[in-house]
Amino acid sequence: MEVITQPPMRAMAVTPHPDDCEGGCGGTLAKWIREAGTEVTIVLCTNGDKGTSDREMTSARLAETREREQQEAADVLGAKEVVFLSYPDGGLEDTKLFRSQVVRAIRRHKPEVVLAIDPYRSVSHTHRDHRMSGQVAVDAAYSYAWSYLHFPEQIAEEGLEPHRVREAYLWGSESPDICVDIEGFMDNKIDSLAKHASQMGGRLVNRGERYRRWASHSAERTGLPYAESFRRIQFNIGSTDWQLLNT
Numbered sequence: 001m002e003v004i005t006q007p008p009m010r011a012m013a014v015t016p017h018p019d020d021c022e023g024g025c026g027g028t029l030a031k032w033i034r035e036a037g038t039e040v041t042i043v044l045c046t047n048g049d050k051g052t053s054d055r056e057m058t059s060a061r062l063a064e065t066r067e068r069e070q071q072e073a074a075d076v077l078g079a080k081e082v083v084f085l086s087y088p089d090g091g092l093e094d095t096k097l098f099r100s101q102v103v104r105a106i107r108r109h110k111p112e113v114v115l116a117i118d119p120y121r122s123v124s125h126t127h128r129d130h131r132m133s134g135q136v137a138v139d140a141a142y143s144y145a146w147s148y149l150h151f152p153e154q155i156a157e158e159g160l161e162p163h164r165v166r167e168a169y170l171w172g173s174e175s176p177d178i179c180v181d182i183e184g185f186m187d188n189k190i191d192s193l194a195k196h197a198s199q200m201g202g203r204l205v206n207r208g209e210r211y212r213r214w215a216s217h218s219a220e221r222t223g224l225p226y227a228e229s230f231r232r233i234q235f236n237i238g239s240t241d242w243q244l245l246n247t
């Protein structure tokens with residue numbers, strides 16, 4: 001498995017629910033921000049308003065709590081901005097509106113790398129919002145954000161420009177092929193997860209331990225103590241190649 005050592009200048013994590021990106025790539029984001037000054041934007045797709053077993057809790061109160069927790073977690077990591085799309089938990093669909101919102105965020109913040117959940121699984125199941133957000137993130141990265149004929153009103157009316165994302169890193173993958181060494185950044189990851197207090201229910205210690213074991217497990221094949229692993233998709237069709245392919 002290839003160990004990625006070159007941080008991007010700008011990165012964007014597209015997360016379906018509050019806390020998913022801290023679990024999937026929080027160590028990587030913290031490392032890039034601290035070591036390279038990477039500008040990180042987090043796109044939070046849903047407000048997480050179903051994530052409770054407390055019968056006294058309402059969706060409205062929970063949404064408010066969880067969006068605040070996401071902002072606090074992003075602050076712990078050192079992210080530059082959180083973009084709140086505020087879809088209801090369990091309500092993500094692969095719609096033109098959702099794609100346009102992720103494309104707008106990409107064109108505005110210009111990430112070289114987009115991080116998202118791997119939407120494709122063959123032997124295991126994942127939350128519907130995870131599939132939808134992963135698929136839309138990858139599609140938005142390539143080729144919607146790149147072509148000025150997609151969502152041209154963003155270019156004509158909002159002053160945005162097409163943007164070419166270099167690659168996507170997908171966490172939660174059944175077949176990861178790259179990883180990032182996050183030794184020294186596990187505490188940042190766990191501290192950011194701890195901000196999602198509504199989801200912890202006193203389980204933080206166990207959860208922190210679980211993430212340590214998980215990161216350690218993912219690093220077994222690399223020889224690194226702690227790592228976050230991803231499936232990498234490179235959108236490496238340069239303009240010359242593109243012209244060749246289309247002539």
Ligand SMILES: [Zn+2]
Nearest residue numbers: 016017020127
């Ligand atoms: Zn989730």
